Amino acid sequence: MLPDPERKLLRILINYPSPVHKSRMPDFRRLEMMTGRRRPDLLIGLHYLEDQGFIVWPDKSTTEGILIIKTEVLEKSPPKRNNIEYWTKY
Template sequence: MLSDAERKILRILFNYSSGRRRLPSMHELTIKTGRTKQDITSTLLSLERQGFIEWPDKQHVQSICIIKGWEDEDKKKPNRSTSSNIDYWTQY
């Protein structure tokens, strides 16, 4: 499960790449997140270790390749199976 900082930076990267067709610079990331360059770098390295991004050239944020733009939903939510509408009224 991603921390708040990891989730925020991943969403910023994803939104920039899809909306602006480019990745943000390190300066833009510091402005958007309110974190230091060292915090952002460590968060990006953590995202890379977890398999959300690839970052071959650690000197440039623009070299990042996003592998997954968000967490897997099935890992976060508990499994609930409802067989009919009556379950809502009897179980919850």
């Protein structure tokens, strides 16, 4: 499971490209604004995502070449228990 800052960064990279944004990745300035992190922290996060195999980042000077290889597998929460035990077992 990814640490929270890297998971947030990955979610932004996954969800940002759209017809509104002309299917491109956000630049560093936009990532700084969206994550609340400075460029050195973003670089550390992007390198971490690349090392873990979530992205491919060939040109380290720009974010335009980032390709997402896999999305994180979200852990499912356990199924909710039925509330009937509360009412039948005093």
